[in-house]
Amino acid sequence: xxxxxxxxxxxxxxxxxxxxxxxxxxxxxxxxxxxxxxxxxxxxxxxxxxxxxxxxxxxxxxxxxxxxxxxxxxxxxxxxxxxxxxxxxxxxxxxxxxxxxxxxxxxxxxxxxxxxxxxxxxxxxxxxxxxxxxxxxxxxxxxxxxxxxxxxxxxxxxxxxxxxxxxxxxxxxxxxxxxxxxxxxxxxxxxxxxxxxxxxxxxxxxxxxxxxxxxxxxxxxxxxxxxxxxxxxxxxxxxxxxxxxxxxxxxxxxxxxxxxxxxxxxxxxxxxxxxx
Amino acid sequence: xxxxxxxxxxxxxxxxxxxxxxxxxxxxxxxxxxxxxxxxxxxxxxxxxxxxxxxxxxxxxxxxxxxxxxxxxxxxxxxxxxxxxxxxxxxxxxxxxxxxxxxxxxxxxxxxxxxxxxxxxxxxxxxxxxxxxxxxxxxxxxxxxxxxxxxxxxxxxxxxxxxxxxxxxxxxxxxxxxxxxxxxxxxxxxxxxxxxxxxxxxxxxxxxxxxxxxxxxxxxxxxxxxxxxxxxxxxxxxxxxxxxxxxxxxxxxxxxxxxxxxxxxxxxxxxxxxxxxxxxxxxxxxxxxxxxxxxxxxxxxxxxxxxxxxxxx
Numbered sequence: 001x002x003x004x005x006x007x008x009x010x011x012x013x014x015x016x017x018x019x020x021x022x023x024x025x026x027x028x029x030x031x032x033x034x035x036x037x038x039x040x041x042x043x044x045x046x047x048x049x050x051x052x053x054x055x056x057x058x059x060x061x062x063x064x065x066x067x068x069x070x071x072x073x074x075x076x077x078x079x080x081x082x083x084x085x086x087x088x089x090x091x092x093x094x095x096x097x098x099x100x101x102x103x104x105x106x107x108x109x110x111x112x113x114x115x116x117x118x119x120x121x122x123x124x125x126x127x128x129x130x131x132x133x134x135x136x137x138x139x140x141x142x143x144x145x146x147x148x149x150x151x152x153x154x155x156x157x158x159x160x161x162x163x164x165x166x167x168x169x170x171x172x173x174x175x176x177x178x179x180x181x182x183x184x185x186x187x188x189x190x191x192x193x194x195x196x197x198x199x200x201x202x203x204x205x206x207x208x209x210x211x212x213x214x215x216x217x218x219x220x221x222x223x224x225x226x227x228x229x230x231x232x233x234x235x236x237x238x239x240x241x242x243x244x245x246x247x248x249x250x251x252x253x254x255x256x257x258x259x260x261x262x263x264x265x266x267x268x269x270x271x272x273x274x275x276x
Numbered sequence: 277x278x279x280x281x282x283x284x285x286x287x288x289x290x291x292x293x294x295x296x297x298x299x300x301x302x303x304x305x306x307x308x309x310x311x312x313x314x315x316x317x318x319x320x321x322x323x324x325x326x327x328x329x330x331x332x333x334x335x336x337x338x339x340x341x342x343x344x345x346x347x348x349x350x351x352x353x354x355x356x357x358x359x360x361x362x363x364x365x366x367x368x369x370x371x372x373x374x375x376x377x378x379x380x381x382x383x384x385x386x387x388x389x390x391x392x393x394x395x396x397x398x399x400x401x402x403x404x405x406x407x408x409x410x411x412x413x414x415x416x417x418x419x420x421x422x423x424x425x426x427x428x429x430x431x432x433x434x435x436x437x438x439x440x441x442x443x444x445x446x447x448x449x450x451x452x453x454x455x456x457x458x459x460x461x462x463x464x465x466x467x468x469x470x471x472x473x474x475x476x477x478x479x480x481x482x483x484x485x486x487x488x489x490x491x492x493x494x495x496x497x498x499x500x501x502x503x504x505x506x507x508x509x510x511x512x513x514x515x516x517x518x519x520x521x522x523x524x525x526x527x528x529x530x531x532x533x534x535x536x537x538x539x540x541x542x543x544x545x546x547x548x549x550x551x552x553x554x555x556x557x558x559x560x561x562x563x564x565x566x567x568x569x570x571x572x573x574x575x576x577x578x579x580x581x582x583x584x585x586x587x588x589x
Contacts, residue, residue, distance in 0.1 A: 063344075106344070106373045114344055115373040118364060124334045125369055128341020128349075131326065135302070135347070155365070158334035166326070 004047065008214045011081070012042040016243045017272045018077035018090065023257040024266075026093040029102070032240040032253040034074040036178040036211070037145060040236060043217045044143055045078045053083035056110040062140050063113050063129050067122025068147035068176060069103035070255070075112070076100050084111040120153025122146065123173060127163050130171040130231075141225065144173045149181030151192040157202070163231040164203030171231040172224045173204075176211060178240035180251040199233045211236025244269045280443035281418030284382040287439055288313025290425040291350060295321045301429065302347045304339050306332050311441075312352040312382045336362040336379070340369035343376040348429060351377060355384035355438055359400035370434045371409045377435075378428045384414070384438040385525035386553065386570055387475065387563040396558030397438075401473075402530025404436045405503045411435045411456060412503040414524075414532075416477040417446045420500060423454035431456055438474070440525075442563050445478040447498070459506035465495030468581055468588070469513035469520050473499050473532045476523040476551075476572065483577035494581060505535050507543070514544045519588045521549045521580045525572060528552040549584045551577060 015038050023029045041064075045051070049062040066075045073093065080087045085099070092098035099108040103117025114125045126144035133140050150156060163171055175195055183189050192198075196206040205227045209216040217236070224232040240254070241247030244266045258266050267273070295301050295317050302324045309315035309327065318325035328335035332353055339349035351358065358381035359366070370377045381400070388396045404412050413428070413435065415421040421439060428435040435456075447462060462477060463484045470480035477498040484494040497513050499506060514520055520540065522533035533550030540548055553570050567573055 114340060114375075115368060118368040121333075121337045121365055121369050124337025124365075125341035125344065127334070128338040128343070129345045130341070131338065132302075132342045132345025132347045135324065136345070155331075155333040155337065158329075158331035159337065162328060162331070162334055162338065165329075 005214050005218065008042055008047055008218070011046050012039045012214065013270060015042055015074070015077045015081060017267060017270050018081070019073050020244065020258055020263065020266045020270065022073050022077060022090045022093050024263045025091050027257050028094050029073050029257055030070040030255050031247060031257055032180065032250065033068060033071045033147060033176065033178065035242045035244065035247065036238040036240045037068070037071045037176040038074045039212050039214060040145060040174050040176065040217055041074050041078050043214060043221060045082050047218055048221045049143065053111065056084060060138065060140060063142045065113055065122045065126045065142070065144045066104050066116055067144050068119065068150050069116035069122070072102065072104050075104060079109070079111040119147070119150045120155040123156055123159035123163070126171055126173070127159055127166070127168060130168040131166060133170060140170065142171045144171065146173060146175050148175055148177040148179065148186050148192055148195065151175070151195065152190045160199060160202040160204065167229050168231045169228050172221070173231065173233040175233060175235045176238050177235055178238040180240045180249065180254065182251065182254045184251050196235045203230060205230050205232045207232065207234045209234060209236050211238035212242055279446050281446060282441065282443045283415055283418060283421040283439040284313045284441060286418035286421035287380060287382070287425055288316035290422045291317045292320050294426065294429055295324065298348065298429065300346065300348045301350065302326065302342055303350045303352070304328050304335050306330055306335050306353040306357065308353050314350070314352045332357045332362040333365045336365040337369045339377045340373070340375045349377050351379045353381055354395060355381035355397035355400045356395060359397060359404050359436070363403055367407050371407045374409050374433050376432055378437065379435070380425070380437045380439065382439040383441045385440060385474065386558040386566045387440055387442050387525065388558070389441070389563045389566065390560050392560035393557035398527045398553045398558060400438060401502055401524070401526045401532065402534065405530065405535065409434055410503065411501065413437045413456065413501050414474040415439070415500055416474060416498055417444055417448055419446060419448045419452060420454055423452070424500060427454055427456050440475060444475045447478050447481065454500065457501045457504045457506060459497050459499045459509040461495060461509070462498050463494070463496035465493040466517055467493045468584055469495040469497055469517045470523060470577060471497045471499055471510060471513065471520055471532065471536050472523045473502060474525050476525055479572065479574050480523055480577055482574035483581065486574060486578050487581055492581065492585065499532060502532050502535055505539060507539055510536055510539060511544050514540055514546045519547045519584045521551060521577065521584050523551040523572070523577055526552050528554055547584055547587050549580050551580050
């Protein structure tokens with residue numbers, strides 16, 4: 001297992017590098033939230049989920065919904081690394097005619113299950129998928145990654161209520177709790193704490209982890225799979241901009257991309273030589 | 277026009293039939309299954325019926341997820357809570373990905389009656405029509421509702437079907453063939469054309485009868501599918517009769533009247549008069565009283581026709 005964790009950590013590092021290069025090229029997109037969620041996305045695509053990049057619509061696949069759709073670059077680099085589409089496509093992020101839209105679009109991108117980007121709607125869609133898979137007697141699991149700022153949307157709590165009501169134990173939500181949103185600290189803009197207590201009160205099982213500790217992420221995902229009769233939420237404490245020291249914990253880097261000057265320093269932080 | 281059937285009753289019945297024919301049909305409601313008649317389906321197929329509680333936004337998103345898992349969800353509540361409350365969920369989760377979700381609200385328009393303005397949706401056609409990928413249907417009667425529901429189930433992609441609360445006169449007989457996107461001439465005429473939808477089609481048929489006594493030959497074209505609009509039948513009416521009166525149980529802004537005016541002003545300008553709710557909210561009262569109050573009776577259509585003929589180019 002240790003080796004697997006080390007491999008996943010290396011994969012996450014590579015994906016961070018890919019996010020930085022992609023966002024430097026596009027000069028548009030969300031850096032901070034992509035970097036805070038990438039360890040969880042790495043664990044899902046390269047460890048936990050059953051999926052087939054050569055057959056994105058394989059019926060037996062586990063589903064992933066990026067509810068916080070603005071972290072699309074994190075999902076796109078994972079999909080490219082997994083082989084859903086050529087890595088060169090990443091350089092077309094957010095360009096006219098590209099299949100990589102600013103926010104995930106199931107019509108455009110292989111491996112993207114639904115359309116997200118308008119916050120608060122993804123968990124409802126995850127519920128629907130989980131219900132549909134249960135109706136068909138399929139053992140597939142549904143993973144939904146939300147931001148902590150996103151929890152301010154009332155629809156999230158409608159969905160939380162419904163997931164517990166329908167005992168969706170094939171559903172696992174992950175909260176990328178990086179504590180920052182566009183206008184500043186989540187606690188100051190509109191406090192959502194205590195997150196786990198709220199979900200527990202809604203009837204969910206909760207796991208609280210360090211969202212950058214690959215061992216904890218993998219253990220929580222494995223653990224969630226064994227919980228029956230209720231949905232599970234993994235509340236992951238994360239750092240916005242994680243991995244690039246001068247982006248870390250800065251709300252200002254929510255929707256700002258690396259400049260030409262920042263690129264080599266960012267790559268250096270990630271242990272990567274800049275040879276562009 | 278003989279027997280009276282509420283379009284919501286026709287819906288409940290058809291949905292329950294469809295449930296037996298296709299196991300992928302699932303139904304969601306937001307605590308109004310008795311009123312919307314999805315309760316009929318719920319009784320027969322409880323495992324495929326999901327009461328989502330009084331939470332319309334989540335209901336629409338859940339339906340989108342079910343569609344992504346290969347199901348054909350029908351979603352019902354009152355029109356204002358579907359189109360109004362959950363508009364952006366319909367846009368983002370349903371229409372944008374072209375999810376195979378059928379949104380079938382009941383209690384559209386002012387004939388909701390006593391519940392008043394809060395519950396009377398007079399804007400839903402306009403706001404649903406504005407969303408790309410969306411098909412918008414307003415059946416005239418019970419028989420057409422049954423056909424429209426079946427057509428929607430067979431159609432791949434999002435559909436909005438607006439139904440009503442009250443019993444309405446039956447316009448169509450057993451031989452009627454419904455097709456999404458096709459209008460139908462229900463009365464022949466040469467002097468002007470009523471272009472109507474929903475329960476206003478029956479009103480227009482009555483109005484055409486009244487006009488005939490005055491020597492005016494009024495055509496009635498029923499438009500069930502407001503989007504995509506049957507341009508051909510409307511342009512033909514404009515060319516052949518030279519004057520159009522639209523009528524709908526909806527605001528004059530953005531609904532059928534809006535769609536027809538948009539089309540004709542660009543492709544064949546003729547005199548157009550829009551009969552509908554004049555940019556106002558509804559109010560409490562009996563359905564019949566409200567039709568009078570808001571000017572949606574056959575007599576109102578006769579007057580609109582006279583006015584239109586006077587101004588005919």
